[in-house]
Amino acid sequence: MPEHGLDKGEFYALMILSAIGAVLLVAAGDFLALFIGLETMSIGVYAMTAFRRTNPRSAEGGMKYYLLGSFAAAILLYGAALMYGATGTTAIAGIRDALGSGTFGYAHDPARLTTVIVAMAMIVVGLAFKIAAVPFHMWTPDVYQGAPTPATAFMSVVVKAAAVAVAMRVLLVAFGDKFSSSWGAGWPPVIAGLAVLTMVVANLTAIRQENVKRMLAYSSIAHAGYMLIGLVAAWGHGDPMASRDGKAALLFYLLQYTVTQAGAFGALILAGSKGREAVSYEDLAGLGRRNPAVALPFTLFLISLAGVPPTSGFFGKLYVFQSAIEGGFTWLAVIGLLNSLLAAYYYLRVLVFLYMKEPQPGAVEAVPMKSGYVTAALVLASALVLYFGLMPGRPLDMAINAAQSLM
Numbered sequence: 001m002p003e004h005g006l007d008k009g010e011f012y013a014l015m016i017l018s019a020i021g022a023v024l025l026v027a028a029g030d031f032l033a034l035f036i037g038l039e040t041m042s043i044g045v046y047a048m049t050a051f052r053r054t055n056p057r058s059a060e061g062g063m064k065y066y067l068l069g070s071f072a073a074a075i076l077l078y079g080a081a082l083m084y085g086a087t088g089t090t091a092i093a094g095i096r097d098a099l100g101s102g103t104f105g106y107a108h109d110p111a112r113l114t115t116v117i118v119a120m121a122m123i124v125v126g127l128a129f130k131i132a133a134v135p136f137h138m139w140t141p142d143v144y145q146g147a148p149t150p151a152t153a154f155m156s157v158v159v160k161a162a163a164v165a166v167a168m169r170v171l172l173v174a175f176g177d178k179f180s181s182s183w184g185a186g187w188p189p190v191i192a193g194l195a196v197l198t199m200v201v202a203n204l205t206a207i208r209q210e211n212v213k214r215m216l217a218y219s220s221i222a223h224a225g226y227m228l229i230g231l232v233a234a235w236g237h238g239d240p241m242a243s244r245d246g247k248a249a250l251l252f253y254l255l256q257y258t259v260t261q262a263g264a265f266g267a268l269i270l271a272g273s274k275g276r277e278a279v280s281y282e283d284l285a286g287l288g289r290r291n292p293a294v295a296l297p298f299t300l301f302l303i304s305l306a307g308v309p310p311t312s313g314f315f316g317k318l319y320v321f322q323s324a325i326e327g328g329f330t331w332l333a334v335i336g337l338l339n340s341l342l343a344a345y346y347y348l349r350v351l352v353f354l355y356m357k358e359p360q361p362g363a364v365e366a367v368p369m370k371s372g373y374v375t376a377a378l379v380l381a382s383a384l385v386l387y388f389g390l391m392p393g394r395p396l397d398m399a400i401n402a403a404q405s406l407m
Contacts, residue, residue: 003369004274006148011051015154018044022162026169031080031090034166035073038130042069045159048151049143061146068129068139076126082119086112092174100177120175124187127170130163131224134198144217152213153265156220157258164227164254168247172234181235192232192332199225199339206346210280215346216264219305222343223257226320229336233323234403242327247403249319252396256312256388260304263381267298270374271366278366281353287366288354294368295354297378304385306347307340312388319396 001007021040028034046069050062084090087098099116129136144152171187180186199222206218230250236242271287271294272278278287288295304311307318317340321333359365388395 001148001150003371004148006051008051011048011151014044014047014051018042018048018154019158022158025162026165028166028169029092031083031092034092034170035077035080038073038076038166041159041162042073045151045155048154049147051148051151052146055146057142057146058148059146061143065139065143072126072129072136075122079119079122079126082115082122086115086119092169095174096176099175099180116180120180120187121190123170124190127163127167128194131160131167131227132221133194133224133228134201134221137198137202137221137224140221141214141217144220145211145213149213149265149269152217153262153269156216156265157262160220160224161254161258164224164231164250167231168234168250171231172243172247183237188232188235191228192329195225195228195232195332196335197225198222198228199336203339203342203346206343209346210282212268212279212281212284212350215350216261216268219343219346220261222339223261223305225339226317226336227253227257229324229329229332230320232329232332233320233327236323236327239327242323244400244403246323246327248396248399249323251399251402252392253316253320255395255399256304256316256385259381259384259388260301260311260313263297263378263385264301264305266374266378266381267294267301269369270294270371270378271298271368273367273369281350282360283366284350284353285357285359285365286354287368288351290365291368297382299351299354300382300385302347302350304389306344308344310386310389312385312392315389315392315396 001011018041021037021042021044023037025034025037025041028037046062046066049065050059052058080090083095087095089095089098125136129139132140144156147155171181171191175181175187181188183189202218202221202225206215206222209215209218227250230246230253233246234243234250236244236246268278271284271291278284288299300311304313307313307316309315317336321336324330324333324336
């Protein structure tokens with residue numbers, strides 16, 4: 001932020017406010033607390049997106065995110081209100097008990113059944129927007145490109161992780177009864193369809209991007225698709241063991257994705273200084289030979305996002321796909337694997353520009369900044385990516401223990 005003249009105290013206050021909202025969102029046991037956490041997190045991020053007030057892209061991204069985010073929040077809130085009308089409670093556990101009770105009367109009260117289905121659909125739409133799942137992803141590329149890169153990194157990690165975590169709580173707990181979570185009439189086939197659509201659309205679109213931040217935005221959307229596979233696996237057809245393993249796989253994926261994605265944006269921050277930022281692929285041409293110390297961590301994070309061993313991304317995808325297969329969703333794991341191979345193209349394209357391309361005559365070359373803070377953050381992130389990849393046993397055990405709390 002100091003490098004680009006954006007070192008304002010308000011930015012850090014907004015970041016802390018948004019982080020507090022994310023914590024509240026994940027810890028919420030009631031839809032009222034959930035909505036307060038969601039808005040607290042979102043309002044800070046809206047302002048962080050538009051923080052470069054003199055930049056038209058930043059202002060456009062902030063306004064677009066604010067308007068679409070407000071509509072999505074309203075849809076989720078209205079769904080929660082309808083669910084309250086049908087069940088008489090806003091507590092997540094209370095909704096589960098009401099929907100799972102034998103006296104709820106699905107068969108004898110069609111109006112109540114319709115209300116529950118509509119409410120569940122609206123809540124899923126609101127959560128899918130925050131996760132940036134297709135077709136609720138259209139805000140993501142413009143917002144990621146327009147926001148200051150530190151704000152983009154924060155969004156791609158904190159907002160997405162919090163949204164996926166709360167989706168686990170809502171879908172697996174509130175809508176964990178036999179009807180709401182049935183394959184024939186519940187949310188699992190909807191989430192599976194969103195996972196496939198998200199992976200395919202995001203990866204195909206990422207291939208066509210020339211801006212690195214937009215490519216990472218579509219990469220983030222594709223990873224939301226892999227997380228949705230983990231969410232379906234966490235359902236596990238109602239099998240407690242399959243469900244536990246699926247939840248643990250998703251939590252491990254969230255852990256490694258958080259470190260890897262933050263590192264990727266951190267490396268992009270370090271690769272450019274004021275007036276010589278790394279924005280396009282061409283800006284990165286030859287950087288690996290000019291500044292190998294900057295290109296090396298970027299390379300590590302990109303191959304982790306691609307799922308190449310021995311990085312954490314490999315085991316994150318391995319556990320998610322394995323849990324999907326064990327849960328009876330082999331077809332979903334195969335689609336995820338094929339999309340991972342497709343995604344490798346645009347990650348490797350960055351490496352080609354880093355190490356195998358020369359800058360065009362007269363082209364602006366990215367000049368790395370000098371920042372001890374960014375360097376320290378990248379060293380820590382790189383160590384964690386390698387640790388989770390070389391010794392995944394302990395973090396996976398932590399994820400399994402955490403999954404027990406959602407049983």
